[in-house]
Structure formats: C-alpha cells, structure tokens
Amino acid sequence: MLDWEIEPDAKRMSNAALVIGASGGIARATTEALLASDANMLVIAVSRSSAPTKLDSRCRWMQCSYEDQGIGETLREIAELRDVITKVFICNGILHSDEIFPEKRVEDIERESLHAVFEANAVVPMLWVKNLKPLLRGPEPTVICVLSARVGSISDNKKGGWYAYRASKAALNMFIKTSAIEFARIAPKSQFIVFHPGTTDTPLSSPFQASVPADRLFSPSFVANKMVQIVEKYIRSETGSGEAHFLAWDGSTVSW
Numbered sequence: 001m002l003d004w005e006i007e008p009d010a011k012r013m014s015n016a017a018l019v020i021g022a023s024g025g026i027a028r029a030t031t032e033a034l035l036a037s038d039a040n041m042l043v044i045a046v047s048r049s050s051a052p053t054k055l056d057s058r059c060r061w062m063q064c065s066y067e068d069q070g071i072g073e074t075l076r077e078i079a080e081l082r083d084v085i086t087k088v089f090i091c092n093g094i095l096h097s098d099e100i101f102p103e104k105r106v107e108d109i110e111r112e113s114l115h116a117v118f119e120a121n122a123v124v125p126m127l128w129v130k131n132l133k134p135l136l137r138g139p140e141p142t143v144i145c146v147l148s149a150r151v152g153s154i155s156d157n158k159k160g161g162w163y164a165y166r167a168s169k170a171a172l173n174m175f176i177k178t179s180a181i182e183f184a185r186i187a188p189k190s191q192f193i194v195f196h197p198g199t200t201d202t203p204l205s206s207p208f209q210a211s212v213p214a215d216r217l218f219s220p221s222f223v224a225n226k227m228v229q230i231v232e233k234y235i236r237s238e239t240g241s242g243e244a245h246f247l248a249w250d251g252s253t254v255s256w
C-alpha cells in the first residue's frame with residue numbers, strides 16, 4: 001500500500017536513501033540521522049506499520065507486508081519515484097517476542113521459534129536484497145547496510161546460547177557475503193556492509209540491558225549517526241570490490 005503520493009519535491013531531492021524496517025528504534029534514528037546529514041536527502045521508509053502521525057517533509061513512508069511479491073511491488077513504486085538510491089539500510093530483526101525468548105540450552109529450542117526468528121532476521125532481509133538487484137545496476141556507488149550482530153560471528157562465539165538469534169544472524173551474514181560476490185558482476189560499485197550496532201537501547205535489547213555497563217549501552221541516535229558516517233565513508237571510497245564488510249559501530253572489523 002502506498003501511503004504517500006509522488007510529489008515533485010521528492011523528484012527534486014538529489015540524494016535518496018531507503019530505510020527498511022522503519023518503525024524500529026535504530027531505523028527511526030537512522031532516518032533522522034540521514035535527514036540531518038544532507039539537506040538534499042530524501043528518505044524512503046518502509047515498514048509493516050502505517051506511517052507515524054508526524055513525518056518530516058523529506059521522508060516518504062510506505063507500508064509493506066514483507067511478502068516476496070509485496071517487496072517487489074514496493075520497490076517498483078520506489079523506482080518510479082527515484083532512478084537512483086545510493087544508501088540502503090535493512091534494519092529488520094527480532095531477538096524475543098511475547099512467545100519467543102533466546103534459548104539458554106538446547107532443550108529450549110522450538111521449531112516454531114526457530115522459523116520465526118530466521119524469517120525476520122535472515123529471510124526478510126534476503127528477500128529485500130533479491131528485489132533490490134534491478135535497482136542497483138546503475139553506475140552510482142551504492143552501499144547496502146544490513147543490521148546484523150556480533151553474536152552472528154561464528155569465530156567469535158565464546159559464550160554459546162541464543163541459538164536461533166546467533167544462527168539466523170550467521171545465515172544473514174552468509175546471505176550478504178554471497179550477494180556481494182554476485183552483485184559485483186552487475187553493479188561493480190555496490191558494496192555491502194553487515195553492521196553490528198553494539199547494545200543499543202531499543203525494545204529488542206530491553207530485557208537484556210541490566211548486565212550492560214552504562215557506557216556500553218548506546219542510544220539509537222549515537223549508533224545511527226556512526227552507521228550513517230561509516231556508510232558515507234564507504235560510498236566515497238567507491239571500492240565496490242565484491243567484498244562484504246562485517247563492521248562494528250566504531251568502524252572496526254568483526255571476524256566472520
């Protein structure tokens with residue numbers, strides 16, 4: 001469903017970014033950081049939810065169910081509005097819900113929870129990447145930044161637990177690494193970043209914040225500004241080497 005009409009203003013804006021999963025804590029802060037970073041920036045925000053009552057005039061909101069077909073239709077609508085999108089932020093992810101809590105031991109594993117967590121953390125982001133391919137064929141340097149988590153690093157797994165979340169983020173990381181190799185052939189200036197935001201004060205982390213030292217619990221705004229700056233740096237570098245970069249909030253590399 002289209003929540004906005006195509007306005008001349010949106011066509012005039014010289015830069016455009018796409019924020020997917022736009023109602024989330026980090027995603028909302030990312031939209032704000034992008035708008036603040038560039039007066040000529042149009043932000044297209046996509047979410048399962050309807051548009052918030054207050055929306056910046058340079059932000060367009062689209063509601064999408066995240067079905068494969070719905071994602072394709074949403075991106076075709078976006079392509080009518082903008083030929084070129086240079087920054088894409090895929091912010092979807094779940095750690096817990098009313099029915100799901102991260103597993104401490106193998107006995108806690110449940111088939112339905114595994115499916116739900118893999119769907120939100122790996123399948124939905126990958127369907128976006130799939131449907132973005134036609135939009136990325138142009139000569140413009142483009143960065144697709146996908147929110148992952150350090151716990152998705154296989155080599156860094158020292159503590160165990162959180163089976164579904166860890167494994168779904170590891171699957172997401174492999175989806176993105178593989179996509180980067182394929183996209184390098186058709187969109188040589190496209191780059192992928194798999195991003196670890198650090199523990200950030202949002203509903204996703206709220207049940208797990210008690211053990212986090214105050215100086216390691218970041219505000220969504222802090223993390224979003226770091227992420228937007230890192231994406232800008234990679235866009236300017238124009239490397240587009242077919243590599244995916246697994247980066248933390250401070251720009252440091254995380255091992256796969």
Ligand SMILES: NC(=O)c1ccc[n+]([C@@H]2O[C@H](COP(=O)([O-])OP(=O)(O)OC[C@H]3O[C@@H](n4cnc5c(N)ncnc54)[C@H](OP(=O)(O)O)[C@@H]3O)[C@@H](O)[C@H]2O)c1
Binds near residue numbers: 023149
């Ligand atoms: N907060 C942290 O400490 C932390 C740490 C490491 C990694 N991360 C990662 O950062 C990303 C953003 O998290 P957040 O902290 O901003 O969490 P949040 O505020 O809970 O936002 C949740 C996000 O996930 C989407 N979502 C929720 N359920 C979904 C479902 N069933 N299918 C598809 N999408 C769904 C929402 O999109 P809609 O707008 O469509 O509802 C929203 O973008 C996630 O990938 C998370 O794993 C967060």
